[in-house]
Amino acid sequence: MSVNFEYYKVFYYVATAGSITAAAKKLFLTQPTISHYIQSLEKELDCSLFLRTKKGVIMTPEAKQLYSHIALACEHIFEAEQQLENAKHLMAGTITIGASETTLHHFIMPYLKEFRARYPNIKIKISNSNTPAIMKLLTEGLLDFAVLVVNDDIRVEKPFFQNALDKIQDIFVAGPEYAHLKNQPLSLEELKSYPLICLEKGTMTRSFLTRFLLDHKIDWDADVELDSHELIRMLVMQNFGIGFIPNIVVSDDIEAGDVFHLKINSVIPKRRISLISNPNTLSLSSKAFISLFDHLTL
Known part of the structure; x- marks a missing residue:
């Protein structure tokens, strides 16, 4: 059996309202059209669904059994349609x-x-x-x-x-106790004599730093490995060593004078966001x- 869903939809509205007239208004259809759909459904199902009264219609026992299932299906479909409509207009999602x-x-x-x-x-x-x-x-x-x-x-x-979307520049930074390194060009070879603070292995930034040092034939391993730039920032301010970090993470700290950007004579390539x-x-x-x-x- 393959029944047109519109028949079930009309059945749902008539059963819910208890009135062909009310269902017609709700669905913007004529009463004869509603009656035709109900008659077609009754023919498909081979049973009577409604009894007419002075006040409208009442469901037969068979219709009540059908309604208990059709109501759930219709309400799920109507809810899905409303959610889709909301999503289309960016009102939900x-x-x-x-x-x-x-x-x-x-x-x-x-x-x-x-x-x-x-x-x-x-x-x-x-x-x-x-x-x-x-x-x-x-x-x-x-x-x-x-x-x-x-x-x-x-x-x-x-x-x-x-x-x-944008580019980002990684830099080496240090705290006040390394002030003697400020404003002087430094080689990576000179820097490697100081403790290095960087992200842990397995991160994109650590891989980038490792490749950069290898390209310049520098063997400089981390003294402190951390899992966030925020922790690197904190330890640099506490003078634990030289930190490797994106400039946007410490721009406010540099401006405040809490850390400073080390000038090195090797160009660190920019990365992409x-x-x-x-x-x-x-x-x-x-x-x-x-x-x-x-x-x-x-």
Whole structure:
């Protein structure tokens, strides 16, 4: 048996209202059309569904049994249609974003605030971890998109695409007890005699630093390994050693004089802040967020 859903829909409204006239008004149909649909359904099911009364209609026992199931189905469908309509107009939905410590605190925060102001009913979920961990979540389909700091040698495989949004400069910084190194060009060879504070192995920044030192034939291993730039920042201010960190993380500290930027005679390449996503699976909500980056060009 294959019954037209419109028949069940009309049946639901007539049964709920107890009136063909009320159902016709609700569905913007004529009473004869409603009656025709009910008669067609009764013919398909081979049973009577309604008894007419002076006040409207009442369900037969068979109709009551049918209604107990059809009502649940219709209400689920109507709810799904409403949710889809809300999503189309960005009145509801959820976006899941992956971000590294650096991009979350020092890049996308203004965009999060703008998005929330524009679309207050859309929920935002953020996974904050290092780049390899975020990339794993993204490829497993657990994130809509990610905003990460990536090295120049990193390439993403289809169906994912990488769009550069900005560039970031890593620097060496030190605290007040290393003031004798301030304002003088230093070689990496000279720097390696001091304790090095950097991110732990397995992070994108640590891989970048290791490659940079190898390219300059410098064997300088970490004295202190940490899992966040914030901790590096704190230990540098406490004079634990020379820190390797993105400049945007310590720009306020440099301006305040709590740390200073060491000048080295080797150029540290800039890295990219990139949007990584699968365009084929982006929701309307995710596309709306990503559109906030449209003014950024590299």
